[in-house]
Amino acid sequence: MRALVVEHGDDGPVRFADVEEPRPAADEVLVDVRHIGLNLGELKYADQWPAGVIHGHDAAGVVVRAAADGSGPAEGARVVLGMAPYAWAERVAVSPAWLAVVPDAVALDDAAALGVAGITALRVLRTRSLLARRVLITGASGGVGHFAVQLASIAGAHVTAAVGGPDRAAGLRELGAGEVVTDLSTVDDRFDLVLDTIGGAHLARMWALLAEGGAIHLVGSASGESTTFEAGSLFAFGAPKTINTFGDVTSPVSGELADLLGLVAAGRLSAQVGLRGAWRDVDDAVRALFAREVHGKVVLDVS
Template identity: 70%
Template sequence: MRALVVDHGEAGPVRFADVEEPVPSSDEALVEIRHIGLNFGELNYVRQWPAGAVHGHDAAGVVVRAASDGSGPPEGTRVALGMSAHAWAERVAVGTASLGTVPEGVDLAAGAALGIAGVTALRVLRKRSLLARDVLITGASGGVGHFAVQLAALAGARVTALVGSQDRAAGLRELGADKVLTDLAETECRFDLVLDTVAGPLVAQAWNSLAEGGTIHLVGYSSGQDSTFPSGALFGFGEPRTIATYGDMTPTSGELTDLLGLVASGRLVVPVGLRGDWKDVDDAVQTLFARKVHGKIVLDVI
């Protein structure tokens, strides 16, 4: 069986290898993978995973053997995998609590793009009521950002999308952003919630734009830079402001089901910016690192 495994060498971050067939436990389904979704973090920080391990978290496919304990979807069901380890292989054993059923009429490839990005956005934005509140989404042209802009708008928020350049602003207003900025200095708005995927100096800037009682949720660090605060910046009067980290890898079946339902009803657009063949994964990775894609990259497993 072919799979994409972690490669710590110069040719990395992943390479094809022949690996053993998975042996599902009683609460795992055997899924034939049809599509995989790439994420910046798992590829850019690949040394956090052991060399030679099957890599990847997001994928979609068809159940070829249902879990023996009777849980989860039956054989033949189209499913999306969310935050599932070792997902980039021709066949994967997956805990049924991490599977979402892809409704009829929804492209199976769209399910592969939801995973980490969609579930992260949904979980953060569910932390508080967003109706008529001001929400800032940084790195809004990326995978998490595209989902977050749409979900925040669906929840009734006034959404500001922050991007690195004007050429990355395309389509964000159509997805629900009220404002699209390239610099926080362009607005005097005070935000009730900030979903930050960038980190670095931007965190301190966002802190200065945070309303009383507001929260910054840190869900990524694509800038690769340190975040530093001037002396006294974290002191203040009024309702406390907070900075929250995010690393939730708990089972995703419920969130995937909700997201796929929104896709099926036409209320959520899956931002696939590049679709290709997994044999061209090296080119896809370089395109991702070069920030040439708006949204997600999905590769077909042939």
């Protein structure tokens, strides 16, 4: 079968290869993959995986063989995979811990967009009550950002969306952002929670904007820059402020995927797919992601 595997060097980060068919364990289902969801992080840091290994974590498809031990969905079920290993292949053997059944009201290609981005946003925003709280989302036009803006708004937060320029601000107010900003130096609000995908010099500014007892959650470092804090800025009286790393890729995601799918089915959450295409055109999709030309997620049809 065909799969997208990790490729190191100038021809990477992925390439097509013929690989062996998966052999499901007793507690795994076999999924015929119809769509894959691309994330910038897994492509940007592909060199952290061995060359030649099947790459990718997000996909959607149909169960063609149920788990031998009776766990998981039945044959014929439409399912979405999130944070699953080896997902960018024509078929994948996967534990039910990394998938959820897709409701009839949700298109399978939309479901493929949820995975890493949706789960990341949901996990961060569930760290505290957001009702009537002020939340800052950086990189709001990206995959995680689009989900975070919507989910924070659903939870009752007042959302400020930060983007890199006016051309990336389109549609964010409609998703629930109260303000959209392109320059954090113009912001004077104090935020209870910050979901940051940028890092670098912006992180020091976010720290200055954090309210007493507030928390910054780092889910990416798109700037590629270091952060320098002014002398004394990490000392303050009052309830402690925190900066938190994020990288939980071991906890099962089936429940969170089901919650996200329920919101999509109810019309309260949009997948916000910025680029759709065929997986044969993956090189063009990767280029568009690295060039920051995509607002939202990339979903490719497997054929």
